[in-house]
Amino acid sequence: MRKRPPALLSQVLAINTLLIAGTVFAASVAARLDLTSGEGLNQFLIVCLAIFATVLANGLVLRRRFKPLEQLVETMDRVDLTVPGVRANPARDEPAEVQVLREAFNGMLDRLEAERAGAASAVLRAQEEERARIARDLHDEVNQALTAILLRLQASAGDAPAELAAELDETRALAQQAMGELLKLARELRPTALDDHGLVPALRSQVTEFGRRPGITAHFETDDDLPELSPDEQLVVYRIAQESLSNVARHADASTVTVSLARADDDAHIRLRVADDGVGLRTPSAAPGTGLGLAGMRERALLAGGRLDVRCGERDGAGTIVELAL
Ligand SMILES: Nc1ncnc2c1ncn2[C@@H]1O[C@H](COP(=O)(O)OP(=O)(O)OP(=O)(O)O)[C@@H](O)[C@H]1O
Ligand SMILES: [Mg+2]
Known part of the structure; x- marks a missing residue:
């Protein structure tokens, strides 16, 4: 880590101390202070005490004046664009320069957050559009070609x-098997069930499909009176459940996974939870950022104004819980 240069406060204090000591020393020389006599020594001690008191008072005043700047630097250090909304608040007795700096910093954060959200939403939208296009091509082109092959094979079999x-x-x-797999892939790429039947049936069928894998039992739980979600929010919930389940299949070595979608009464209005009983996050702090999955989930949650929490399971810390609050 790069060593930080001394704080501005320490630098100003050091310069002031040197100036005060230099001035007093010059004054003592000019006054021809005689340090060999008792009276001269007394005067010298008083001068030293005066220097000390001046430096102390100077330090206290400077510390007070620099506090707003230090608070601003602390806030700047803390800001993380993946947790939007953090802003520098005005400090007490804030000098005009610090106020200008703080307002400029807050303005820059506004712009960065807006640009980041815009860029991320454009990337996700482009990704969804690309998926939809590939799904359409798979369905319309490749599937048609396979159907034609099947029909020809059927006709040839009759005369063969x-x-x-x-x-x-x-x-x-x-x-026929290839066709089945192709259609499954197309469905995963573009969840038509979401458009056709809505979020709950689409999630249920995703979980049921997942539970067909050998060695894992998948449960789906939901409330009856779920709040209405916009199509974008539904897609976010669906994709986060999809990526969480794919992580369970790839990393968790779990025997049970429970997906629940419930009404929430706190600051969120709906909560998606995917909990497994597998090996858990081996390095909880290092896990976010190792792949694209978790980062993508966080990004989607953020865009929909939600929060994603990935943590170890509640029972003996086993397993993993992915929770989305929207
Ligand atoms: N349910 C889980 N159980 C155990 N470990 C998990 C689970 N979910 C995620 N992890 C860990 O977190 C890491 C990051 O997951 P993430 O989805 O971001 O990346 P990935 O699955 O490795 O790759 P990608 O999703 O980009 O194809 C994984 O490599 C894995 O170690
Ligand atoms: Mg993943």
Whole structure:
């Protein structure tokens, strides 16, 4: 870590001390202070005490005047653009220069947050559009081509000699399987269930699909009276659940995962929770930022005006809980 240069307060105090000591020393020389006599020594001690008292008073006054600047620097150090809304508040007895600096800093934060939110939302929107385009292409182009292959295979199987018929049947089964996987991929890319049926059925089917994997049981819990969410908010909830489940599959080694969507009565109005009983975050503080998944989830939560919390499970610290409050 780079060593910080001495604080402005210490520098001013040091210069003032030197100036005071220099002035007093010059005055003593001019007054021909005789340090060998008792009276001269007394005068010298009084001069030293006076220097000390002056430096102390100077220090106290300067500290008070510099406090607003130090508070501003502390706030600047604390600001983290992933936690928006932190602003420097006016300090007591704030000098005009510090006020100008503070207002400029707050203005810069406003602009940075707005630009960051704009850029992140453009990236996420572009990502969603690209996914929708790929899903459409997969569905319309590749799926059509596979359907044509299937129909031809079916027609060929009818006229084929017996020894070829079995092989054609097998090829048809393979093409059918490829079609199924293709459609599943297209659904994951663009959750049409979300557009067609709404958030709760789309989440339920996502969880049910997840629970089909061997070795894991998936539960979905929800309240009956959930508040209305905008389409963007629904997409955020859906994508965060999707990435959390994909993390459970890839990293957790869990046997149970519970996804719950509930009404919240505190500052948030809805809460999504994905809790697993797996190995947990091995390095809780290092985990955020290691992949793109958690960072993307945080970004989405932020854009929808929500908060994402990723922590160790509540029972003996086992497992992982991902919680989104919107
Ligand atoms: N449910 C979980 N259980 C255990 N560890 C987890 C869980 N979720 C995340 N992690 C840990 O947090 C790290 C970061 O997750 P993140 O989703 O950001 O990245 P990733 O899954 O490794 O890669 P990406 O999502 O970008 O493909 C993971 O590498 C993993 O170590
Ligand atoms: Mg991930």
